[in-house]
Amino acid sequence: MSMAPAQKISTPARRRIDLQVVGPIVALIALVLIGMALNSNFLSYANITNVLARSSFIGIIAVGMTFVITAGGLDLSVGSMAAFVAGLMILVMNLLTDRLGVTLPVIFAGVALALISGLVAGLINGLLITRVGIEAFIVTLGTMGIYRSLITWLADGGTLSLGFEMRELYRPVYYGGIAGISWPILAFVAVAIIGEIVMRHTAFGRHCAAIGSNERVARYSSIAVLRVRLATYVLLGVLVGFAVVMYVPRLGSASASTGLLWELEAIAAVIIGGTLLKGGFGRIWGTVVGVLILSLIGNILNLTDFVSPYLNGAIQGAVIILAVVLQRKGAADR
Amino acid sequence: MSMAPAQKISTPARRRIDLQVVGPIVALIALVLIGMALNSNFLSYANITNVLARSSFIGIIAVGMTFVITAGGLDLSVGSMAAFVAGLMILVMNLLTDRLGVTLPVIFAGVALALISGLVAGLINGLLITRVGIEAFIVTLGTMGIYRSLITWLADGGTLSLGFEMRELYRPVYYGGIAGISWPILAFVAVAIIGEIVMRHTAFGRHCAAIGSNERVARYSSIAVLRVRLATYVLLGVLVGFAVVMYVPRLGSASASTGLLWELEAIAAVIIGGTLLKGGFGRIWGTVVGVLILSLIGNILNLTDFVSPYLNGAIQGAVIILAVVLQRKGAADR
Amino acid sequence: ETIGVSIPAATHGWAGALNFHAERTVERLEKVYPDLDFVLTTTPDSATQVSDLEDMVATRGIDALVVLPFESEPLTGPIQRIADSGTWVTVVDRGLAVDGIENLYVAGDNNSFGRTAGEYFAETLDEGAKVVVMRGIPSTVDNERVAGFEAAIDGAGIEVLAMDHGNWNRDTAFTLMQDWLSRFGQIDAVWAADDDMAVGALAAIEQAGRTGEMFVVGGAGMKEMVDRIRSGDKSVPVNVTYPPAMISTAIEMTAAGIVGNAPMSGDFIIASELITLDNADDFYFEDSPY
């Protein structure tokens, strides 16, 4: 008898989730429709490929950022970290080319270096945050300045460029692909799917959400809070390295302006996607939608020229706010 | 007898506060000592005046930011808001000069306009956050883009400059002063003192902390949560306007690069000063110390050249982290 | 037919002027050539610029491209591919890393920009004179300018007291100059690699009351600066040109080329000139925003 009401309550819980789920997707669909209306080439294979491929850097990083934010953290350093890792990678690859010639091993070494230096950079952030106990905001603001300076210094104020022949060899990693789908898109999709699975179906993902929701409860539930939190930063670092692996063949160079404001874009994508900035709840697919929304805004502004380019930023800002309004509307009963 | 433990509790809590109090001050003193060691002019009247006066913009804004953060909010838009308000002010003052000539009423009108447009801008942020219920991060990221675009557009991509004669008339507001203390320093000190009093000795300040600590508790204690939160953004907006009033007479111009990254600097100052990023506890004097720390780092780096200028950012980042390490050391038992 | 124009965003004075001229020119040419369509994009960094170029090709089907590369190296590949597909390419100001890609090259000469200023320093200043140097945002452009300047003063016995980045920003320059003024008892001249920074430096010098002591040379011919030269201001004796209007030239020549009546190709290098009291009137444009 007393269990009878159990079935009844289920509907509102579902409806609320549905609204939050639908929000960003509606915004995305709206943008696609606007794009189609504005330019017939919008849905062309080339344009879609371009947009998706260039979203992949921020996208891969934003997946990692989702874990960090879900666990109650933040990382402002990813943009300059990416620049620094890219610079280091190019520098070392150029050195190796002198020794080994324009060969695949040089690329492998470069890739390994990017991943490892991303890992180390993430580890440094994570250790400062978890072991020394400084606010993530301050640590990563600090390392943001540090990496940005280091790349400027490595590049001597200018641009670090991969040797021309090496660039040709490495180029297909961004521009090539299989079955007409380019590698960065495949990489992004793979990272997103794995991320979604890890977030929702593994102990690690569950632990991130628990820590972000209530650190003390997590500790009392014998979760190794510091270790998990550290892992989120390391994971993000590795993903930054991975994004760089895809990025370098695109431009073949790195400079002080590489990756500028990527951190803001990545965080914005995560939040637009419905992850809570305070931690405790995160969803990877939402982040993917967020990344696509941000990319599409830029793309659509390039499709037309009905506004002064000075105002691009204003439209971008307005659309970001609108996308989230859509999502919060109706879920505003908090 | 059985009450003994009650006393026990109080001691560590107080000691913890003491350590947190000492932290940023120690960092500040360390910086002053380093400055003195590196350059004999460091403590000269001119240098001290320069550093303090130029800290005043960020300082005034950071005081407002302390309230916003204490109440559990965030504002990324202050830098571009400042640029926009400055641009608007210059534009209108130039127009008025054509009508009224180079007279004081034009300045008063400009000042009023700056304060009012700051207020309105803060109100817009606040309403979107409290009434529409969007995350502060997203709202202010959006308006950050919007204001930055608007100033670029107002200035037609270039620089808005105050008419030459008007500049001369207005100039003393930055360069003048009384008893050898320049106006911006006086303004900063006044804002800081009033801020400290409001934060600690008025119901408003206490309500900010309560809301940041636990919004539900605040609501149940019949605090008008939305109203107070809105007020923090409006206050910040007005202070941005006030900072602009001090800023414009300095160079008499505003452009798309005015106020770049001020938001990050202001937030960093607040956090370095010991205010909790998640809200619930804020202290104005800490923010003042944070602002001074940030200014001094830049000043000291300019007064010496023992590192490549490329690495300035790295040193800045490292010092920010160190300043906070000092503060958290010992209070790390969370 | 469509012409794509891609330039850096207006993040500092000179780039702002560039934006101004580009927009005006596009507006004007759209009237002059009703058949021509223009796509104007502005970019905050190289990666975005590559994205913009991709979008122009994929969705707007541009027939010609006028591009001021944000950075040379990273843009070389993408622009080369556009050129290879048969699109007319005009490169403005910053040369690409590989020669012969572009059909038309319109540029200032950053090395000459620094050299012109440096030569003035070497001529005017006595041996043992002390100067400070304010650089721009760390970039190739900045490196070239400084290299030109350093080469020109080499051997003139001029001591560079300090050199740091003012980031082409008035406020940063003001702060930097304030601190240099506290640090150095004697400064004979300031070279600011851009007029925005010169404005900031001058304000700081004025504040410190050391106006008579040193002169400031900026660059790019900002209206305000030219005006001060015109009026014989001792603090601002000369300036070095680096006309943002070069973008207009480039767009106009490209449009003309596309429309077909006067195909123009080749290199048009606009060397920097020294603006002095004598010729300042020629460089003063009342309605320019810069």
Add this chain to the structure above:
Amino acid sequence: MSDPILSLKGISKSFGPIEVLHDVDFELRPGEIHALIGENGAGKSTTMKILGGYIDATAGEVLWHGQPTHFPSSDEAEARGIVMIHQEFNLAEHLGVDQNVFLGREITRGWRLDHKAMRTRTAELLDRLECRVDPAVRVSGLSVPAKQMVEIAKALSRDLRVLIMDEPTAVLTERECEILFRQIERLRAKGVAILYTSHKLSEVTRLCDRVTVLRDGAMVRSAPVSDITEEEMAAAMVGRELSDLYPAKAVPRDEVLLEVENLSVPGVVESASLTLRRGEVLGLGGLVGSGRTEFAEALAGLRPREGRVRLMGEDLPASEVRTALQRGLVYLTEDRKGAGLLLDKGLRENLTLPLLERFGGPLIDRRAEEAALDRAIEEFAIRAPDRRMRVGNLSGGNQQKLLLAKTLLSDPQVILIDEPTRGIDIGTKQQIYALIAGLAAEGCAILVISSEMPELIGLASRVLVMHAGRITGALEGDDVTEGAIVRLAMGLDDNREGAAA
């Protein structure tokens, strides 16, 4: 008898499509202490929140002095002197005690806060509650009972007409309960109408004038306390006769499972030692702040400690919660909202949180989780309207049951239970006691920390008592009496002060 000041007429309340209150009529009179009792999830808190203006009823009327009224928010209710102490804490952790007490109603002199006045008044209020917490100290540093006393002080500082208290004594020790009762009686004498919930029926008999029983959201009985016995109350709540509350005590075996030698937690616990045998239920009594919680937390690896702990013959390293769990030692926290459950997550996520590796790897087997939740719901009689709901929306008692289920999920050998029946209704209490006895009979060793003396006496075969961080004595067999425990807990030899407690 005076007229009702605040009453409910035909009140129903639904959350979404589920109705948790059905047609409830209810009256509160000035100068009367009215008890509202019922099982966990019966709807007591919901009724109180409607009275306090915190939530709106779906149907029915709220009457103020007989007139239909509507409180748009709790502020309006409070303006009329209706004050509620919530079941869960409502304190801003970052603020000081005095700041919390006067939150939203700060005393000012002009625009300036009058710190001194507020501090003095807070000190007076706390004094009245015989709670010697420093008004200047931050709430986050207070013990759970101290926080509750601050809550009470906060309510008392208001200008009261109606005082609604949702299980105020759940987290208090008996001594503090007595202090509270004196205050409540004083308020009754002043004509305040008081609504009171508790799962401790003896309190109801001892304190209240009238009792109303809720069952499954409907009012089943309302009578003067003098007309109804505790057994009848329990029967009305549960809907059946209750047998003896405490099960037969298990007999400890010889094998020692846990040996603690000179365990110290700096500043809180000083060289405490104990041994715990297989099949033993050991009680640990003491007053607020005596350090029992810290002692247990240190054992479980949740805080740093000195001294030696041997678990089943092997040394247990300090500060390793995970190791302790894996080796079969678990701790059930007394702070269920702060440290026990993730309030914004569902039941399933909470249940399996400490033991995810048991539910498949690398991917979590959700079906196995659901099955575990099914078992827990059945075994612990958790009443959740929906298994996917936020745990924060469960009634307090059902949260406690879920917490128990979560803690026991790993089939531990040594179980440290801190306040196991806080906020649990009497029917469930019986189940939990049976469960504890059952676990002991199966061969677990159990340490029960409780501030409820009868619980210690009824459950434990042996009772240790702590005072000011030291274990001051052990009682066994017939020596386990309330008087003996209190004497040891107070650190006294004579009985003078103990009589009050």
